[in-house]
Amino acid sequence: MNYWLFKTEPDTFSLDDLKNNPNSSTFWEGIRNYQARNFLRDEVKVGDQVFIYHSSCKVPAIMGIAVVTAAAAVDPHQFNPESIYYDPKSPADKPRWVGVTVQYLSHFKKPVTLQAIKADPAITDLALKKAGRLSVMPVSASEWQYLVKLGQ
DNA sequence: GCCAACGTTGGC
């Protein structure tokens, strides 16, 4: 099993929204970055666990945990001209963008803030520390365990 | 709201 971190803007879609989704499973749509897409398409598997991170907000932080319930599928929004995720250059026969499906697991008791992550010398691998713009990134098993502990 | 970092686009 692998571990991941997904970014989301809470104004658009928060961990609470994920928790309250009556369908209980949510298609993680709108990833429009190739590096992130490649992780989703090639490596994110059912049963993998995911930190949900809130970005572009007052206190950027890891808020809690979700689990992957379906592997990559074509993101239909890329073909919808009405959608903010519309990509007119995506070929219909070879769709460019995919999404996975996740389900809410839990909220951290204490969100682990970006500030705390940056200040913590024990966290060295996490891409969040360096790659500012990546919206889907792997988390090593050891740092996953460590961050879960910080969130308790 | 500013702006640094960095990914993407497109002319050559």
Added chain:
DNA sequence: GCCAACGTTGGC
């Protein structure tokens, strides 16, 4: 296929 211009992300 280089690289300048442009657009977007996201912390502050």
